[in-house]
Amino acid sequence: MTPDSEIPPAQAGKLLVELTAIVARACAVIRTISATGVSHRLKPDQSPVTAADEASEAEILQGLARLLPGVPVVSEEMAGTQAPPALGRSFVMVDPLDGTKEFLAGSDQFTVNLAIVTGGVPIAGIVAAPNRGQHWRGIVGDRAERLRLLPEGAVEPQPIRTRRWPSQGAVAAVSRSHLDPNTVAFLDRLTPIARQPSGSAIKFCQIAEGAVDVYPRLATTCEWDVAAGHALVVAAGGIVTSPQGTALPYGRVAENFRVPAFIAWGDPAKAASVAS
Numbered sequence: 001m002t003p004d005s006e007i008p009p010a011q012a013g014k015l016l017v018e019l020t021a022i023v024a025r026a027c028a029v030i031r032t033i034s035a036t037g038v039s040h041r042l043k044p045d046q047s048p049v050t051a052a053d054e055a056s057e058a059e060i061l062q063g064l065a066r067l068l069p070g071v072p073v074v075s076e077e078m079a080g081t082q083a084p085p086a087l088g089r090s091f092v093m094v095d096p097l098d099g100t101k102e103f104l105a106g107s108d109q110f111t112v113n114l115a116i117v118t119g120g121v122p123i124a125g126i127v128a129a130p131n132r133g134q135h136w137r138g139i140v141g142d143r144a145e146r147l148r149l150l151p152e153g154a155v156e157p158q159p160i161r162t163r164r165w166p167s168q169g170a171v172a173a174v175s176r177s178h179l180d181p182n183t184v185a186f187l188d189r190l191t192p193i194a195r196q197p198s199g200s201a202i203k204f205c206q207i208a209e210g211a212v213d214v215y216p217r218l219a220t221t222c223e224w225d226v227a228a229g230h231a232l233v234v235a236a237g238g239i240v241t242s243p244q245g246t247a248l249p250y251g252r253v254a255e256n257f258r259v260p261a262f263i264a265w266g267d268p269a270k271a272a273s274v275a276s
Contacts, residue, residue, distance in 0.1 A: 005089070025059050056087070057094065057096035075089070076224045087251050093223055094114050095225055114228055117251060127205055160209040170192070170213045178198050203229070223259055233264050233266070239268040241265075
């Protein structure tokens with residue numbers, strides 16, 4: 001493929017098994033690195049990076065070079081050390097270890113995220129939790145599923161779907177380490193609603209499988225934190241937008257791939273009623 005090649009959802013669906021295998025290998029690499037013995041350093045934004053982040057990224061980049069030669073890749077650690085590639089209609093967005101603080105703390109709430117973005121829109125996403133042995137994946141307009149990798153290499157896929165906003169018992173996923181005042185104020189307006197702290201992109205997975213109803217992040221984050229979960233939630237029947245209800249564009253090189261804020265909803269009808 002060339003850098004200008006377009007990957008439509010139908011083609012992304014055919015690539016899903018191979019992409020899942022790439023992510024699974026990255027998860028296996030992470031599991032070989034002990035969080036208790038690994039050293040870390042702080043990046044300019046003061047977020048930590050470890051050998052696990054870098055080894056996972058190397059594994060994913062190697063796999064993508066074989067599967068999708070010529071397709072641009074934007075990956076978190078690579079983006080911090082070199083100029084971004086020239087982006088075509090389609091590119092791959094990677095967070096090789098989302099939730100490094102969770103990893104260092106010995107939690108299982110960290111993930112590996114991979115998304116295919118076409119025309120500025122995430123059309124396919126895989127989110128994997130290495131220490132849980134769980135993967136979630138989705139193709140927009142086709143399907144979303146949760147799967148567990150078995151020791152013999154087989155998978156057990158289970159279809160997943162977001163749920164309608166409940167008349168009572170609504171649940172919001174909130175960041176364990178990045179809960180900001182604007183997000184708290186937004187949730188106060190949705191009261192009554194339970195708040196469920198969680199780390200990394202697992203919050204998107206909880207929405208996609210119908211366990212959580214909304215995930216607001218009203219502070220700056222990065223596209224590689226969001227793209228895979230965005231695709232997964234939409235594939236499962238939800239929606240991810242700006243707080244104003246507009247689309248989230250991806251591939252914003254000039255903005256250093258920053259996402260000012262977003263809200264992920266399981267029920268698009270509820271999102272529309274709040275925005276109106």
